[in-house]
Amino acid sequence: MQGEMFCFQCEQTAFGKGCTKIGVCGKTPEIAAMQDLLIYQLKGISCYATKLLEKGEKIDKSLVSFVENSLFMTLTNVNFDPNSHMDMLKKSQIMKEEIRKKASDEKITGAEALYNLSDSKEQILIDAKKAGVMYDEDLDADIRSVRETIKYGLKGIAAYAHQARFINYNSDEVDDYYFTALAALTDDKLTLDDLIKYVLKTGEMSVNVMAVLDKGNTETYNSPSPQKVNVNIKKGPFIVISGHDLRDLEMLLEQTEGKGINVYTHGEMLPSHGYPKLNKFTHLVGNFGGAWQNQQKEFDGIPGCILMTTNCLMKPRDSYKDRIFSTNVVGWDGIKHISNDENGYKDFSEIITKALELGGFEKDEEVKEILVGFGHKATLSHAETIVNAVKDGKIRHFFLIGGCDGARSGRNYYTEFAQQVPKDCIILTLACGKYRFNKLEFGEVAGLPRLLDIGQCNDAYSAVKIALALADAFKCGINDLPLSYIITWYEQKAVADLLALLSLGVKGIYLGPTLPAFLSPNVLQFLVETFDIKPISTPEDDLKQILG
Structure with missing residues (x-):
């Protein structure tokens, strides 16, 4: 298996093109192969499940949970244990046989649906080749690109849905969508336009699942406060x-x-x-x-x-x-x-x-504190102050600077950007991208902290709630607000977050530190033309472009 892998799902992928010998994350060709085959199995299971859904039958939540966990497990930097992957592959075959029986009167073709897992690990690793991203050399590059975008969006959704399900919250719509979308990835009749509709639908499901998780977390642990x-x-x-x-x-x-x-x-x-x-x-x-x-x-x-x-x-x-x-x-x-x-x-x-x-640490260090807890409820409790400060010219602009962090050197852009944001502007931040600058002093503006930490990556939902509430207060559209999105991406939850924002019609997002390798030139062009996505340049130039 050595040297026989291809993975380009995360931002740090080798040479910005794809990891082929070993993952930059540490994923071995063996793990990569098992992950590819596990996704292949999920697609096969979904071909049967969608037929049952079309007939109005419900899919057992244990199967939903299995699909969700499998998707999550294959997300970047989650699981590197070969035994866990083998266990999940064996379970996938049991699940497939069960749902195949339930859909036995349906005519189902397609390699993913008909495939059966081998008993030997050696054969499984050989079979995994046909599940590889680049296996079908004749597949149109744009079709592949959009399929992969949907797949990575699903992985991000699964991470959030897994969190919500653990505290007994879920969305039936999202649960069913796993099967619909995974089956669509096997359908060669779907055109590029058809698949682009799935991309935006994946964004809608991402908003849906973040709303469910937000509800679950706030009802279980109360709304965050500073x-x-x-x-x-x-x-x-x-x-x-x-x-x-x-x-x-x-x-x-x-x-x-x-x-x-x-x-x-x-x-x-x-x-x-x-x-x-x-x-x-x-x-x-x-x-x-x-x-x-x-x-x-x-x-x-x-x-x-x-x-x-x-x-x-x-x-x-x-x-x-x-x-x-x-x-x-x-x-x-x-x-x-x-x-x-x-x-x-x-x-x-x-x-x-x-x-x-x-035994732990031997002595205390001097206390140094930072402020967290500005979810949508806490931030919007200051809505009147914020709106008046904008109207009075005290607050000029809002910048959402955040997302998934990574090791690439170009990420100092986000620190420099935050430092260069003028003193009459507020910075909203979320996810681990904030670690680039969240220990710096930003002071206050109009009686509010200039840096508002609104939470985890799934709290992109909080950012959306804040933006929609402000748009409502100013009686304008979300893109007419004095608000700019400076997003850093690393893995597939960031893909789900980005698709969520696009599904809400947000335009003009600055994305970095590099653009995804899985976006073909034509698909990238479509996103640029439709949503005005901008690759980051320098903090100085980007700030000048935003503030004029």
Whole structure:
């Protein structure tokens, strides 16, 4: 299998074209092959499921959950464990046979539907070649490009839907759409125009699922409110929790309460400090480290434990491989995985014991605090102040600067841009892109903090709610607002976020640090012409273009 892979789903893909020997993320050709074949199986399952949906039959939620987890598992930097992939492939065949029986009176052709998984790993890896992105050399480049865009949007949606389902929230419309869209990716009769409709529909489903997750998080943990978070360390044993799943954090906080263990958030878990039902725990003491791509350096030999709940996981160094744990669909060969029981409960006793053994940090650092918790409810509670400040000329412009961060050097653009934003403008930020500048001092304007952290990547929904409410207040369209989107993308959740914004008709988004390799020149041209998407240039030139 060595050297026989092709993956271009993330922003750091080799030479901006595709990873062919090993993934820049650390994905091996073997993992790449199994992920390709797992998606191939999902497409096959979906060919049967759509026939049942067309007849008005409901699809079992256990199958929906399996498809969702499989999509999420193949997202960048989530799972690198061959055994987990083999387990999911075997399950996919069982699921396929079950749904095939249910749709037995339907005439279904197509390689993905008719394929059956082999019993031997060796044959599975050979079969995986036909599931590769570039296997069909005769496929029109634009068709391939749009199909891949839909697929990556689905992976992003699955990540958010997985989070929502874990706290018992879901959208039946999104659940059914997985099957409809995956089956469409196998349909050679669909034209480019047909597939572009699916691209925009995927954006609609992304808005839908973010609304569901927002509802789930705010109803379960109350709406975020502004909170100061210490970004330096405290003395004592500790666990660092990374990722996005608030339910995992809640269970960890419940199980560590009164045990003398400090809990730090990391990466995209930082916004959880804004939720009242989580920040009531006094041993949730702060946030550790920066964005996900610094984890190898920051976790190097730390005297505590790490829990990875969702992406982004990098190859653990030997200095902390014995103290990093994974859960949900996250995994790396040789690290401990914590599963949930049938009620969703997880037993964190092993990680707790290990954290106590390690002893933790020896002394407190000086407290340094940053502000989080400006979700749509908190921000819009100041709507009157904001609207009046704009009308009075005190606030000139809003910039949404955020998205998925990564290691590429060109990403200092986002720090420089934030620093150069004039003092009479407000910066909204979300996702891990904010780690480029969220520890800098931005001061206030019109009595409001100039930097408003509105949350995780899925809180692009908060940005949309804020924008729509302001458009309503100013009695104008969303594109007439003094609001610009400066988006950084890395993986497939960013694809779902971008498609969500496009489906709402948002135009003029600045996208960087590079454009996706999976966009063919013609598809890119279509997006530029239809939505005025702009590749970033320099902060100076882009600011000049925006502010005039």
